[in-house]
Amino acid sequence: xxxxxxxxxxxxxxxxxxxxxxxxxxxxxxxxxxxxxxxxxxxxxxxxxxxxxxxxxxxxxxxxxxxxxxxxxxxxxxxxxxxxxxxxxxxxxxxxxxxxxxxxxxxxxxxxxxxxxxxxxxxxxxxxxxx
Numbered sequence: 101x102x103x104x105x106x107x108x109x110x111x112x113x114x115x116x117x118x119x120x121x122x123x124x125x126x127x128x129x130x131x132x133x134x135x136x137x138x139x140x141x142x143x144x145x146x147x148x149x150x151x152x153x154x155x156x157x158x159x160x161x162x163x164x165x166x167x168x169x170x171x172x173x174x175x176x177x178x179x180x181x182x183x184x185x186x187x188x189x190x191x192x193x194x195x196x197x198x199x200x201x202x203x204x205x206x207x208x209x210x211x212x213x214x215x216x217x218x219x220x221x222x223x224x225x226x227x228x229x230x231x
Contacts (some may be wrong), residue, residue: 102128103135110138115146133159133169140176149180157184167196174205185209193222200229 106121122139126132136159143152156176160169170192177185186209192199193206207222 103132103138106138106142110142115142118142119146131162133163135168136162137169140172144176144179145152149176152176152184153180153182153184155226157188160188166198167192167202169220170195171201171205178208186213197225198229200226203229 102121102125106118106125107161109115109118109121110164120143121143122135125135126139127213129135136155140156140159143149143155153173153176156170156173160166160173163169170188174185174188174192176182177188189202189206189209192202203222203226207219207226210216210219210222
């Protein structure tokens with residue numbers, strides 16, 4: 101019920117109320133990854149980047165085989181400037197080497213770290229994966 105109430109509050113644009121409902125729902129079902137994903141997105145929309153990264157990484161730990169949870173955690177870490185972001189992106193590209201998104205995200209972190217030549221390799225892979 102709290103999950104659905106949170107969805108309704110979010111749809112109505114009441115972010116803080118949605119977050120409160122989803123936090124309460126997560127307290128009742130601490131391993132509900134769909135709920136964690138919704139909460140991470142809502143946190144990010146509200147500018148609560150560290151909270152988004154924390155909950156996204158928690159969801160990823162529960163579903164490490166799901167590419168979407170990798171990308172959610174990576175994006176949340178980018179927004180939060182979380183130090184775990186580069187390692188998450190490297191793991192994603194190892195786990196999903198044919199994924200354009202995984203290659204792009206890894207390249208993004210490499211570029212930010214000043215590793216342009218290495219970044220180009222992954223950007224090319226990302227481009228080829230899309231083509």
